[in-house]
Amino acid sequence: MRGMWVIYRKELADHFSSNRFVILFALITMVSLITTFMVGTSLKKELEGIARPSLVFMMLFTSTGDLFSLAQFIAFFGPLIGLVLGFDAINRERINGTLSKLVAQPIYRDAIINGKFMAGVVTIKIMLLSIVLLISGLGLFTLGVTPGPEEVGRVLIYLIISIFYISFWLGVAILFSIFFRNIATSALAAVALWIFFSFFVTFGASLAANALVPIDQNQGADAEKLFDHAQVQKAVSLLSPMKLYSDSTSTILDPMRKTTRSLILIGPMERVSMDRFNRPLPLGQSILVVFPYIVFLILITLICFAISYLAFMRQEIRSG
Amino acid sequence: MDTSKIVVEATGLTKVYGSKTAVDNISFAVDRGEIFGFLGPNGAGKTTTVLMMLGLTEPSAGRVKVMGLDPRFASIKVKQKVGYLPENVGFYGDLTGRQNLLYVARLNGLTDKVAHDRIDRALDAVGLKDEGDKRAAAYSRGMRQRLGIAELLIREPDIVFLDEPTLGLDPDGINRMISLIQSLSLERNMTVLLSSHQLHQVQRICRRVGIMIKGKLVAVGTIDELAKEKLGVEQDTFTLEEIYMKYFKEA
Numbered sequence: 190m191r192g193m194w195v196i197y198r199k200e201l202a203d204h205f206s207s208n209r210f211v212i213l214f215a216l217i218t219m220v221s222l223i224t225t226f227m228v229g230t231s232l233k234k235e236l237e238g239i240a241r242p243s244l245v246f247m248m249l250f251t252s253t254g255d256l257f258s259l260a261q262f263i264a265f266f267g268p269l270i271g272l273v274l275g276f277d278a279i280n281r282e283r284i285n286g287t288l289s290k291l292v293a294q295p296i297y298r299d300a301i302i303n304g305k306f307m308a309g310v311v312t313i314k315i316m317l318l319s320i321v322l323l324i325s326g327l328g329l330f331t332l333g334v335t336p337g338p339e340e341v342g343r344v345l346i347y348l349i350i351s352i353f354y355i356s357f358w359l360g361v362a363i364l365f366s367i368f369f370r371n372i373a374t375s376a377l378a379a380v381a382l383w384i385f386f387s388f389f390v391t392f393g394a395s396l397a398a399n400a401l402v403p404i405d406q407n408q409g410a411d412a413e414k415l416f417d418h419a420q421v422q423k424a425v426s427l428l429s430p431m432k433l434y435s436d437s438t439s440t441i442l443d444p445m446r447k448t449t450r451s452l453i454l455i456g457p458m459e460r461v462s463m464d465r466f467n468r469p470l471p472l473g474q475s476i477l478v479v480f481p482y483i484v485f486l487i488l489i490t491l492i493c494f495a496i497s498y499l500a501f502m503r504q505e506i507r508s509g
Numbered sequence: 510m511d512t513s514k515i516v517v518e519a520t521g522l523t524k525v526y527g528s529k530t531a532v533d534n535i536s537f538a539v540d541r542g543e544i545f546g547f548l549g550p551n552g553a554g555k556t557t558t559v560l561m562m563l564g565l566t567e568p569s570a571g572r573v574k575v576m577g578l579d580p581r582f583a584s585i586k587v588k589q590k591v592g593y594l595p596e597n598v599g600f601y602g603d604l605t606g607r608q609n610l611l612y613v614a615r616l617n618g619l620t621d622k623v624a625h626d627r628i629d630r631a632l633d634a635v636g637l638k639d640e641g642d643k644r645a646a647a648y649s650r651g652m653r654q655r656l657g658i659a660e661l662l663i664r665e666p667d668i669v670f671l672d673e674p675t676l677g678l679d680p681d682g683i684n685r686m687i688s689l690i691q692s693l694s695l696e697r698n699m700t701v702l703l704s705s706h707q708l709h710q711v712q713r714i715c716r717r718v719g720i721m722i723k724g725k726l727v728a729v730g731t732i733d734e735l736a737k738e739k740l741g742v743e744q745d746t747f748t749l750e751e752i753y754m755k756y757f758k759e760a
Contacts, residue, residue: 195615203603286599290660292565293593294616295585506565 192296196304197311204312209273214316217266218323224259225324228252229331236332244444244469246336247343249328251442259324260442263317263351264435268383270316271358274309276376279366279501292506302363302501306494309359310352317351342472346441350483353490354434358383360493367500387431394426430489437482444469446478514540516668516700517562521571524557531557534571535726537719539668539702544694546715547704548753554724555704556596559670562702563593576667589617592666592699596673598657602646606637606656609645613660624663631662635689651682658689662697669693671703675710683707687714712749720753722760 204210232248250259257265279302282288292298321344329335336344362379369375398421404414426432440446470478517539524532532554539545547555560566562573564580564587572579580587600609607628614624632641635655640648648656654674661669674690675683691714693699705711711718712732719729728735732749739755 191618192616195612199612206603282599285601286595286597287601288599289565289595290593290598290613291616293563293588293591293595294613295588295618296616297585506560 190300192294192300193304193307196296196301197307200305200308201311204274204308210312213270213273217270217316217320220262220266221259221320221324222327224256224262225249225327226331227256228258229328232332244340245332245334246325246328246340247442247444249324249332250344250347251439260347260438261435264354264431264438265387267351267355267434268358268387268431270313271309271355271360272362272376272379272383274312275305275359275362275366276379277366277372278305278309278363280370280372280375281366283370284372289506298502299498302498306359306363306497309363310356313355313359314352317348317355321348339472343441343444343475346472346476347438350434350438350441350486353483353487354430357430357486357490357493360490360497364493364497364500367497367504386429390429391426391432394422397425398422427485430486433482433486437479437486440479441475444472444475446470446475516541517573517575517702519558519562519571519573522558522561522568522573523570524554524561524566525569530724532561532568533724535721535724536571537726537729539700539717541700542694542698543716544690544701544703544714546711546718547702547721548706548708548711548718548749549704549721550706550757553721555721556672558721559593559672559702559704562670563588563591590667592661592664592669594654594657594661594669594671594674596676598653598660600645600648600653600656602644604645605642606645606648606652606659607632607641609656610660610663614663617664619663627663627665628659631659634662634692635659636685651678651685654678654682654686655689658686658693661693665697666699668700668702671701673705674703675705675707683710690714708749708753718749720756722757725760727756727760 228249232245232252236245252258253261279288282291291301325336325344358379361382362375365375365379365382366372369378398418401421402414402418404411404418427436476483515538517537519538520536522532522535523530535554535558547558549555557566561568562575562580564584567581572581575587576590578587578590600606601612604612610628610631611621611624614628615621619627628641632638635658637652637655637659640652645653645656657674671690675686678686687710690701690703694701694714703711703715715732717729717731718735720727720735728738730738732752735752739752
């Protein structure tokens with residue numbers, strides 16, 4: 190335990206004093222501030238004249254304004270934080286010749302990887318927390334609405350999901366830094382995986398759906414087939430952590446969303462009756478909707494760390 | 510031989526990587542307080558042997574005891590008693606020499622007060638007193654090796670394993686390193702196990718040597734014993750180089 194804390198402290202100090210952290214943090218803060226400001230001003234215009242606007246505070250995170258919403262931005266670029274913090278965690282020590290020295294100290298070997306992972310996660314936590322607080326503060330300024338307890342709860346859950354999401358990518362980066370001896374290789378491999386899962390899985394999903402359940406455009410839509418098609422597409426796209434994340438956070442952040450499904454087959458009468466009950470979901474119900482997503486996201490984060498852990502424990506440590 | 514004097518004992522130690530036998534059934538013992546030299550060409554299995562003694566690599570067969578402990582099962586206890594200076598020892602370039610030492614001291618569970626005290630003395634002993642607050646990235650090779658020795662000093666182990674400690678140093682650096690290694694044994698009563706292929710220096714400080722070639726330990730003994738056995742001379746006219754070459758050609 191002692192070794193882990195010492196390594197954790199050093200790694201944390203390294204993160205905070207490193208240039209890459211400063212650059213990344215500056216970039217993300219800047220983008221967050223700009224989007225919030227724009228969202229804030231456009232919201233203000235829209236809300237003019239509405240007597241009792243509801244759920245305004247959450248819109249700070251979900252409203253797209255001119256460019257993109259903050260939640261979308263984190264879904265897109267959040268992984269980069271994890272990757273940048275972890276891609277050279279182990280192989281840099283190996284190249285510097287400090288790894289063989291480190292494992293020769295009277296500490297358990299897992300202290301090294303635990304300490305590094307923990308330091309990364311804490312860095313992510315601090316980064317996200319400060320961004321969310323910044324945005325909330327700026328939102329209070331521009332909009333003048335205070336969040337109620339439910340909104341605070343939603344933001345907190347959003348924060349937790351985001352930490353797991355980015356920690357997953359940190360785990361991937363550390364895993365690659367164990368497998369690849371070359372720093373550039375591990376960085377490129379991690380970025381390639383990020384691009385693949387974030388962008389190509391979505392294309393792959395529609396390809397897979399078209400292949401498995403082809404829908405003939407000329408024939409009339411068969412509800413059964415349409416449904417199957419959507420099911421396949423959804424199942425494949427859930428392989429992407431980004432999809433998991435954005436689906437779960439958008440439901441958490443937007444109480445008007447009652448399902449993660451994109452395609453809902455309902456008849457006109459059904460729609461009318463649904464509209465009658467068009468009230469925001471309470472927080473507990475929102476969580477219930479995305480609970481499987483959250484569990485899955487936490488699961489892949491843990492699995493990823495477990496693989497890194499095992500790989501590192503079994504790896505030969507050679508000085509040369 | 511009095512067995513309580515033995516601090517490192519290997520019996521039938523073997524390490525196989527795939528189809529290659531890196532260390533082939535070697536047995537030797539090192540006495541308390543002596544300087545033991547591991548000689549052999551590159552790739553002879555010297556580093557692998559050291560790693561097995563530290564419990565960083567599992568032996569394929571045979572066993573090794575360090576201070577009476579098996580490194581496979583009591584790795585932490587062994588590492589508390591053993592200091593290891595790897596070949597090309599690395600330091601964190603962003604940190605100063607002093608900060609590098611402090612990190613190691615903390616990993617060894619020293620309080621900061623004790624650590625600072627020992628770091629001051631260690632830096633003094635290796636002649637880096639004035640360079641302690643420079644970033645390690647700016648250190649020359651000789652300075653890095655001496656910082657490595659300082660690291661061993663603050664840990665105060667019973668045994669130290671030095672892997673090619675004089676490799677790539679200039680003549681002055683080699684001399685300083687050699688006298689530092691000697692002082693570990695003479696002044697601090699540490700047992701020193703060093704691997705090297707620079708025979709001239711090994712001859713100057715080692716009491717006994719083991720010659721390793723292609724994973725096999727072809728000879729163990731004092732330099733005089735080996736000279737008598739291989740060259741048939743008893744006077745001081747031989748060099749370790751001659752003995753070594755003889756073994757090398759036979760292998």
